Amino acid sequence: MLGLPQALLLDLDGTLVRSEHIHTEGLVRFCAGRGLELSEHERLFVIGHAWQEIYAELRLEARLGATLAEVLAGTMAAKDAMFAAGLRLPVLEGARELVSLAHAAGIAVAIVSGSARSEIVQALAVLEIGEMLRFYVGAEDVIRGKPSPEGYVLAAQRLGAAPERCLVVEDSEAGIAAGLAAGMRVLATAAANPPPGQPGHQLQHAAHRVVPGLASLQLADLAAVMTS
Known part of the structure; x- marks a missing residue:
């Protein structure tokens, strides 16, 4: 045509x-496990942005002392637990x-x-x-x-x-x-x-x-x- x-x-x-809500919740759970509560603005920033931008914008290196790879792994682990509990994509x-x-x-x-x-x-x-x-x-x-x-x-x-x-x-x-x-x-x-x-x-x-x-x-x- x-x-x-x-x-x-x-x-x-x-x-x-x-x-998007699953990615956000996984990151929220990972951060909470390290004592960091994300604001509503920070949660909304996750939508549409890549991990590099999320990591930089939320200043996760300074606030968590974690590398980007560690944030990714921790978020994936949190999401895997959510899926294991019955969540579907x-x-x-x-x-x-x-x-x-x-x-x-x-x-x-x-x-x-x-x-x-x-x-x-x-x-x-x-x-x-x-x-x-x-x-x-x-x-x-x-x-x-x-x-x-x-x-x-x-x-x-x-x-x-x-x-x-x-x-x-x-x-x-x-x-x-x-x-x-x-x-x-x-x-x-x-x-x-x-x-x-x-x-x-x-x-x-x-x-x-x-x-x-x-x-x-x-x-x-x-x-x-x-x-x-």
């Missing part, structure tokens, strides 16, 4: 899986179908996330889309996370795709800004975005198009974002 993107670059948390409606649609149309698909690679692997086990992905970019693969465009630029380079032929799918302000800064088209999904005025609400108006969710998206919708 004329106008289709060459590459579909997908955010993970809040876009394909409803996981919800897949957002239409996530698998969108990846399958793009893959079948010959569009290269990759994930660009601020999560650690171990967290991405954990989510992929639930999503069951691994065989349709070219690769995934995680926090360890970049120096600066979103809103820096570094992750998206890296993904396009690895795919040999021109930035203007790439379609980014995001949910957060930081992610949308990263896609735009990379010179790409950006589709924002509001499926996991809290309503305006609620904690964690993300402004999505800067995206080229905002949709209620990924369900029922067709190739014509992807082409429309590339040309609108």
Whole structure:
């Protein structure tokens, strides 16, 4: 179909899986175990940001005396305990179908996330889309996370795709800004975005198009974002 993107670059948390609250709670539990209570503002900062930015913004080295690797390991351990207690990682409606649609149309698909690679692997086990992905970019693969465009630029380079032929799918302000800064088209999904005025609400108006969710998206919708 004329106008289709060459590459579909997908955010993970809040876009394909409803996981932002799980990441936040894991970090909160790790910090609490070391005597640090995170404020509401600090908890909300976790949404849409990569681990490097979270670690720096929350000054976890100074406040906890922990390295980034230790924070990651501690948060993962806290989340593993939550999953062992019965918590499930919800897949957002239409996530698998969108990846399958793009893959079948010959569009290269990759994930660009601020999560650690171990967290991405954990989510992929639930999503069951691994065989349709070219690769995934995680926090360890970049120096600066979103809103820096570094992750998206890296993904396009690895795919040999021109930035203007790439379609980014995001949910957060930081992610949308990263896609735009990379010179790409950006589709924002509001499926996991809290309503305006609620904690964690993300402004999505800067995206080229905002949709209620990924369900029922067709190739014509992807082409429309590339040309609108």
